[in-house]
Amino acid sequence: MGADRTSEDEKTVSLRRRLADDLRLGRLAVGLAWRASPKALVGVAVLLCAQAALTPLQLVLAREVVNAVARHTPAAHLAAAQSEVPLVGWIAAMAATLGLGTLLEPFSRTCQSLVGDRLVGFVTGELVRAANRWQGLARFEDPTFADDLERVSNQAARSGLDLMAYGTRAVLMAVSLMALCVPLIRLSPLVPFLLAAACLPLLARQFDFQTTMGSKLYLLTPQARTLTYSRDVMVGTDGAADVRLFGLGAFFRRRYDDAFASSVAELNRLRWRLTLPMCASAGLAAAAVGGVFGYATWQVATGRGSVGDLVLYGGTSAAVLSTVASLGFHIGFLPMVFAFLPSLDRVLNAPPDLPESPDPLPAPRPIRTGIVFEDVRFGYPGRDEPVLDGLSLHLRPGESCALVGPNGSGKTTLVKLLLRLYDPIAGRVLLDGRDLRDYDLTDLRRELGVLFQDFVRYEFTAGDNIGFGDVASPDRREDRRSHLLAAAERAGAADLLDRLPDGLDTQLGLSFGGRELSGGEWQKLALARAFARDCQVLVLDEPTASLDTRTEYDIFQRFAQLTKGRTAVLVSHRFSTVRMADRIVVLRAGRVAEDGTHEELMAAEGEYARMYRTQAAQYLDDLEDSGGGAADLDIPSGERR
Numbered sequence: 097m098g099a100d101r102t103s104e105d106e107k108t109v110s111l112r113r114r115l116a117d118d119l120r121l122g123r124l125a126v127g128l129a130w131r132a133s134p135k136a137l138v139g140v141a142v143l144l145c146a147q148a149a150l151t152p153l154q155l156v157l158a159r160e161v162v163n164a165v166a167r168h169t170p171a172a173h174l175a176a177a178q179s180e181v182p183l184v185g186w187i188a189a190m191a192a193t194l195g196l197g198t199l200l201e202p203f204s205r206t207c208q209s210l211v212g213d214r215l216v217g218f219v220t221g222e223l224v225r226a227a228n229r230w231q232g233l234a235r236f237e238d239p240t241f242a243d244d245l246e247r248v249s250n251q252a253a254r255s256g257l258d259l260m261a262y263g264t265r266a267v268l269m270a271v272s273l274m275a276l277c278v279p280l281i282r283l284s285p286l287v288p289f290l291l292a293a294a295c296l297p298l299l300a301r302q303f304d305f306q307t308t309m310g311s312k313l314y315l316l317t318p319q320a321r322t323l324t325y326s327r328d329v330m331v332g333t334d335g336a337a338d339v340r341l342f343g344l345g346a347f348f349r350r351r352y353d354d355a356f357a358s359s360v361a362e363l364n365r366l367r368w369r370l371t372l373p374m375c376a377s378a379g380l381a382a383a384a385v386g387g388v389f390g391y392a393t394w395q396v397a398t399g400r401g402s403v404g405d406l407v408l409y410g411g412t413s414a415a416v417l418s419t420v421a422s423l424g425f426h427i428g429f430l431p432m433v434f435a436f437l438p439s440l441d442r443v444l445n446a447p448p449d450l451p452e453s454p455d456p457l458p459a460p461r462p463i464r465t466g467i468v469f470e471d472v473r474f475g476y477p478g479r480d481e482p483v484l485d486g487l488s489l490h491l492r493p494g495e496s497c498a499l500v501g502p503n504g505s506g507k508t509t510l511v512k513l514l515l516r517l518y519d520p521i522a523g524r525v526l527l528d529g530r531d532l533r534d535y536d537l538t539d540l541r542r543e544l545g546v547l548f549q550d551f552v553r554y555e556f557t558a559g560d561n562i563g564f565g566d567v568a569s570p571d572r573r574e575d576r577r578s579h580l581l582a583a584a585e586r587a588g589a590a591d592l593l594d595r596l597p598d599g600l601d602t603q604l605g606l607s608f609g610g611r612e613l614s615g616g617e618w619q620k621l622a623l624a625r626a627f628a629r630d631c632q633v634l635v636l637d638e639p640t641a642s643l644d645t646r647t648e649y650d651i652f653q654r655f656a657q658l659t660k661g662r663t664a665v666l667v668s669h670r671f672s673t674v675r676m677a678d679r680i681v682v683l684r685a686g687r688v689a690e691d692g693t694h695e696e697l698m699a700a701e702g703e704y705a706r707m708y709r710t711q712a713a714q715y716l717d718d719l720e721d722s723g724g725g726a727a728d729l730d731i732p733s734g735e736r737r
């Protein structure tokens with residue numbers, strides 16, 4: 097007995113919590129709609145109320161018209177009847193309500209579209225605002241969060257309006273159902289109850305249909321994302337060449353069709369499973385309405401009611417049936433909206449993904465003691481083994497350090513920790529002796545310039561592609577163009593700008609009819625972007641991978657000057673590039689395996705020396721072909737082939 101009561105109490109508490117949660121989510125969604133478009137939202141609510149009030153009003157007016165006409169039959173009295181004020185008044189009122197109904201419908205739809213469009217724009221704005229607050233990468237790489245983002249973009253964005261519109265309609269329909277029952281009481285007090293009993297199963301089935309379909313759609317989000325991904329591979333520019341050259345079109349099409357068919361088949365199975373019992377319930381409700389109409393006809397025929405009453409009872413019963421049917425749909429839609437609201441909540445109210453210090457320090461300027469990795473351990477979520485495991489390294493200010501190591505040894509991961517795109521699982525990354533987590537992240541990032549291996553090709557102007565490295569101070573720089581040109585010059589992109597029809601103002605990329613660049617040309621602009629930043633730490637991940645040997649050689653010649661006064665971290669497999677650095681660090685198994693100058697590592701005859709010799713031979717061949725020379729590179733004869 098006591099246990100039963102405890103479980104009942106628990107149920108009540110959990111129900112209360114759910115209700116409180118749903119209320120909070122509802123407030124969030126409607127609040128967004130309100131902030132997006134308050135006036136139009138009020139307009140929608142008023143119009144919906146007016147529309148809902150019209151149906152019972154029209155039925156009452158119809159009864160009055162018919163009764164007034166019936167009072168004047170036979171036909172000889174009709175002319176007199178038409179001149180009567182009440183009849184004319186009823187007809188005019190009836191016509192007015194019909195006209196108003198016709199008028200309100202498009203008006204109401206337009207208002208809803210207006211709120212809908214504004215709401216989608218507003219929620220997207222909020223989404224971008226929220227995304228800008230997330231400073232790390234982990235959240236963007238989490239597939240569960242990606243599902244939430246998909247739901248917000250597709251289903252949840254309009255939820256505030258949907259809740260408002262469907263909720264208001266449902267309430268008004270319930271009120272109008274009650275209003276419709278009033279005249280039926282006159283027919284017999286039992287009639288509304290019998291009708292309600294016969295219509296309830298239909299209401300329940302409609303509700304069940306909507307909620308079950310809503311949950312299914314929610315669960316199918318990962319499949320929907322897979323479909324979108326496959327579609328993008330097939331019709332997007334990224335996969336266009338591969339798909340054609342490897343003949344992948346039919347293959348992907350089949351995979352897409354299969355995945356699509358299996359999702360749709362699941363939905364259809366469910367639809368049919370829910371529709372058949374719904375039809376049975378609808379049949380029961382229709383039979384009840386028919387019964388009421390038959391009973392009303394018998395009453396009128398036996399002199400216990402007017403012809404107008406017959407119209408009223410018949411119309412009312414039919415209106416009850418159609419109202420119940422759409423009430424089920426409207427109420428059922430609400431849990432479907434609620435199913436997607438937690439995603440909206442999780443996305444818009446996601447806490448900061450990287451812990452923020454309550455009292456953050458400004459980034460040091462200048463950096464005095466440098467950057468220290470102190471026994472750092474880091475692994476990506478979902479992977480058992482760590483990528484970095486007990487890594488320790490000191491990057492001194494003003495020093496350039498190259499990271500080398502086999503694929504997957506953690507070079508890029510290390511620089512991402514340095515840029516605080518992730519936090520270590522154990523150990524610390526220190527800047528001037530303080531944990532990176534103690535600094536104001538925005539301020540810290542101002543001191544970091546970066547060129548990633550998979551740099552972004554912005555389909556904007558060439559000037560934007562460079563200037564995005566320095567958006568913090570575009571207005572302060574009066575000499576912005578010369579600043580961008582100087583960055584381009586340092587990255588070896590000056591010739592490229594000369595060749596572009598509008599120089600810095602040339603639109604790039606094919607999506608908007610701009611000029612397409614080669615991989616190396618894009619990389620030069622990305623390098624210029626990194627150089628455009630007035631920062632103290634420069635991170636260059638494979639900066640010369642796509643550059644021709646000549647350009648790489650030029651950069652090599654000026655590297656010390658380009659990184660002067662900055663701490664530079666260089667990740668590269670090209671030993672010609674690696675040699676530019678003051679110091680070289682070899683990573684293996686998540687730790688520092690070798691550390692020293694080029695000469696020291698060559699003398700140590702370790703893995704670095706072996707890899708360098710293998711590559712130097714090939715590089716020298718390339719350089720001779722492009723007009724450079726081994727002498728320029730200062731490669732001692734002992735290091736050559």
Ligand SMILES: Nc1ncnc2c1ncn2[C@@H]1O[C@H](COP(=O)(O)OP(=O)(O)OP(=O)(O)O)[C@@H](O)[C@H]1O
Binds near residue numbers: 479
């Ligand atoms: N975002 C990520 N999520 C999960 N695992 C990742 C992620 N990025 C990298 N990894 C894994 O971490 C390991 C180290 O990757 P990282 O990119 O740091 O290596 P790298 O030394 O820079 O390699 P490369 O020389 O090929 O550029 C790899 O095994 C990779 O699969």
